[in-house]
Amino acid sequence: MEFLYTYETLKLEFPLVEPEGARFVILGVPFDGTTSFKPGARFGPTLVRHATINLESYIIDYDVDIAELPIADIGDVAVVAGDPRKTADRVREIITELKRINPNALPILLGGEHSQSLGAVEALKPASYVVFDAHLDLRESYEDNPYNHACVARRISELGVKEAMFGIRSGTREEVEYAEQEEIAWVHARDYDFEAFVELVKPLPEPVYLSVDIDVFDLSLVPSTGTPEAGGLRFWEVVEAMEWLVENKRIAGFDIMEVAGSGLGDVTALTAAKLLFHFIGAMGKDRL
Ligand SMILES: N=C(N)NCCCCNCCCN
Numbered sequence: 476m477e478f479l480y481t482y483e484t485l486k487l488e489f490p491l492v493e494p495e496g497a498r499f500v501i502l503g504v505p506f507d508g509t510t511s512f513k514p515g516a517r518f519g520p521t522l523v524r525h526a527t528i529n530l531e532s533y534i535i536d537y538d539v540d541i542a543e544l545p546i547a548d549i550g551d552v553a554v555v556a557g558d559p560r561k562t563a564d565r566v567r568e569i570i571t572e573l574k575r576i577n578p579n580a581l582p583i584l585l586g587g588e589h590s591q592s593l594g595a596v597e598a599l600k601p602a603s604y605v606v607f608d609a610h611l612d613l614r615e616s617y618e619d620n621p622y623n624h625a626c627v628a629r630r631i632s633e634l635g636v637k638e639a640m641f642g643i644r645s646g647t648r649e650e651v652e653y654a655e656q657e658e659i660a661w662v663h664a665r666d667y668d669f670e671a672f673v674e675l676v677k678p679l680p681e682p683v684y685l686s687v688d689i690d691v692f693d694l695s696l697v698p699s700t701g702t703p704e705a706g707g708l709r710f711w712e713v714v715e716a717m718e719w720l721v722e723n724k725r726i727a728g729f730d731i732m733e734v735a736g737s738g739l740g741d742v743t744a745l746t747a748a749k750l751l752f753h754f755i756g757a758m759g760k761d762r763l
C-alpha cells in the first residue's frame with residue numbers, strides 16, 4: 476500500500492510485511508528546514524536504515540530476532556521544503572491513515588528534525604510525552620517560527636499532553652519558567668539516574684509517546700546532530716529507561732530524531748540504529 480505524501484526508500488535488509496498487518500511501522504521524515512546549527516538531519520532516515528545493515532537482527536539481550544517480528548516500512552514523507560508545520564501536517568495525515576487501516580500499528584518515526592514529532596503526537600493523541608533530549612524544546616518561538624525544532628515540546632504541552640524530560644542540559648530561563656508553570660517534569664543530564672526516571676514516569680497517564688532526540692547522548696556517540704551539546708547520557712542508560720517504559724506503559728508511538736550526517740556509516744546513525752533495534756526487540760520480547 477502506498478500512502479499519500481510518501482515515497483519508496485532504502486529498506487531494512489530483512490523481510491518486511493505490509494502496513495496492514497504490521498505491529499511496527501517505520502516512517503522517515505527527512506526534514507531539517509529549521510535546523511539552527513549543524514545541517515543534515517534530512518539524511519537521517521536513510522543513514523539510519525543503512526546503518527541497520529551493520530547490525531544483527533538477533534538481539535542478544537532479549538533473545539529476540541526482530542527479523543521474525545511484523546515490521547513494515549512505508550518510506551519517507553514528501554516534506555514541504557522549509558515549512559515545519561505543513562510537513563508535520565503530512566506526518567499527522569499519514570499516521571492517521573495508518574491507524575485507520577491498522578489500529579494495532581505502532582508508528583516509529585525516523586527524523587529529521589525534532590519539530591516533526593508534533594505531527595505524530597497530533598495523530599496519536601497520547602496522554603503523555605516522555606522525551607530524552609539535551610534541550611527543553613519549550614521555546615514559544617525560535618527564529619520567527621513557532622514550529623521550529625526548539626519549540627516542539629511547547630506545542631505538545633499546549634495540546635494538554637503530560638510531559639517528562641530526561642538528559643536536559645540546555646534551555647533559556649523562559650523555558651525553565653514555563654516548565655515550572657506547566658508542571659513539566661525534567662531531569663538535568665548531570666542528575667540523571669534510573670531511579671529518577673522511574674519516579675517521574677511511573678505516575679504518567681497512558682498511552683505514552685516516547686521521543687528520543689539523539690542529541691541526548693554524549694557527543695562521542697552523536698557527533699552529527701542539529702544542535703550538539705556536551706555532557707550527554709550513556710547509551711545503556713537510555714536503553715534501560717526504554718525497557719522499563721516498554722514493560723510498564725502502553726506505548727502509542729516512538730521516534731528517533733535529529734540524526735544528521737553526510738556519510739554512510741556515520742557514528743550518529745549507528746547509535747540510532749542500535750537504539751531502534753533495541754526498542755523493537757524490547758517491544759517484541761514475550762509480548763506479541
Ligand atoms: N531545542 C534546541 N535544539 N535548541 C537550540 C536552539 C538554538 C540555540 N542556539 C544558541 C543561541 C545562542 N547562541
Ligand SMILES: [Mn+2]
Nearest residue numbers: 589608612688
Ligand atoms: Mn529536541
Ligand SMILES: [Mn+2]
Nearest residue numbers: 609610688690
Ligand atoms: Mn535536542
